[in-house]
Amino acid sequence: MIRRNVYCGRINDLRKPMLFVLTALTVPATAGATQLDIKTGQWEMTESVHMQGFVFPPEELAKLPPEARAQIEGAMQSAQQPHTNKSCMTEEKLRRGFDLGDQTHGQCHQDVVNLSSTSMEVRGVCKARDGVSSLHAVFTAVNRDTIHGQIDADRAGGAGPQHFTVTIDGRWLGPTCDGSEANH
Numbered sequence: 746m747i748r749r750n751v752y753c754g755r756i757n758d759l760r761k762p763m764l765f766v767l768t769a770l771t772v773p774a775t776a777g778a779t780q781l782d783i784k785t786g787q788w789e790m791t792e793s794v795h796m797q798g799f800v801f802p803p804e805e806l807a808k809l810p811p812e813a814r815a816q817i818e819g820a821m822q823s824a825q826q827p828h829t830n831k832s833c834m835t836e837e838k839l840r841r842g843f844d845l846g847d848q849t850h851g852q853c854h855q856d857v858v859n860l861s862s863t864s865m866e867v868r869g870v871c872k873a874r875d876g877v878s879s880l881h882a883v884f885t886a887v888n889r890d891t892i893h894g895q896i897d898a899d900r901a902g903g904a905g906p907q908h909f910t911v912t913i914d915g916r917w918l919g920p921t922c923d924g925s926e927a928n929h
Contacts, residue, residue: 781886782862785836787918791829796821798900798907832915833922855880862886876902890917 806814855869869880877900884894894913899906 779860779862780839781865781884781892782889783834783839783886783892784889784917784920785834785839786920787922788832788834788915789829789918790832790913790915791827792911792913793827794825795910796825796907797909798905831918831923835922873902876900884913891915 806817809817852873853869853871855867857865857867859866863886865882865884867880867882869882871878871880878898879900880896880898882894882896884892886892892913892915894911894915896909896911896913898909898911900909
């Protein structure tokens with residue numbers, strides 16, 4: 746049972762770099778700062794993930810019972826299917842800015858390398874218990890109610906090198922949030 750939780754945790758850890766970027770699509774507001782010019786309200790975000798490299802060392806997978814191995818392999822395949830969720834973008838999120846998620850624990854750091862009202866480029870590094878992930882994200886506000894982004898993440902750790910490419914397409918649904926969004 747403990748091994749299963751460790752493996753499920755690894756799958757969740759792999760998705761974190763993708764989800765961190767979805768928490769907000771702006772940078773912290775400072776005097777004269779620019780942010781992406783997007784509408785507030787309900788957004789529908791669709792992400793597609795492509796993973797390369799071993800999530801688990803083959804020797805670890807070989808030690809697992811067939812049903813546990815099948816569960817992990819199924820979860821890895823599921824993670825690469827397009828996922829759509831709703832997110833509520835508020836004025837507060839726009840003011841609060843880009844957040845990699847684990848900054849309060851000193852595990853993530855990001856730098857905005859390019860920012861305008863229509864595009865944002867960010868580089869970041871996150872440290873986890875078994876490795877380091879580096880991120881490069883580029884978002885484009887196609888217009889005020891459509892965004893497109895790509896995140897490239899490289900992870901070095903116990904399972905060997907891994908690379909993830911995430912494409913994100915977002916569309917504004919309306920000015921009010923319906924309460925069903927995954928990211929408040």
